[in-house]
Amino acid sequence: MKNILLGILAFVAVFLVSCTNSKAETTQITNAQFKTGDIVPNDQVCMVNNAYMGKKQLEVKHDGKTYYGCCENCKLRIPQEENARMAYDPISHQLIDKATAIIAISDKNDNVVYFENKANYEAFFNK
Numbered sequence: 001m002k003n004i005l006l007g008i009l010a011f012v013a014v015f016l017v018s019c020t021n022s023k024a025e026t027t028q029i030t031n032a033q034f035k036t037g038d039i040v041p042n043d044q045v046c047m048v049n050n051a052y053m054g055k056k057q058l059e060v061k062h063d064g065k066t067y068y069g070c071c072e073n074c075k076l077r078i079p080q081e082e083n084a085r086m087a088y089d090p091i092s093h094q095l096i097d098k099a100t101a102i103i104a105i106s107d108k109n110d111n112v113v114y115f116e117n118k119a120n121y122e123a124f125f126n127k
Helices: 002-017 021-034 072-080 120-123
Strands: 058-062 065-069 086-088 095-097 104-105 110-117
Touching: 002 065, 058 072, 065 072, 086 110, 110 120
Parallel strands: none
Antiparallel strands: 058 065, 086 095, 104 110
């Protein structure tokens, strides 16, 4: 029983840490390329963590669309979890597909926000 519990704890620890390494490695790169309010390439966003990563991410095909994740765990989660593929536009409050969204950096930590169109992006950032 003790071995099973240790195995479960080890799996949970790996699961929780698996997506944090890529973000830490690219923080210096991202600050030089883009700033808060900038539109970023979809393929450089981890759509599970909703974070701009500063380099091309792993491509995940699902229902004929392309999503991106930073690690193998993200590749597993994208097909299984709707919140990895969908987000709410902060202006229209409509549920939108991350694969076709306009994506912009929302804060100094490189978190991102998704928009259904450029007008909503511009309204959000008052551009």
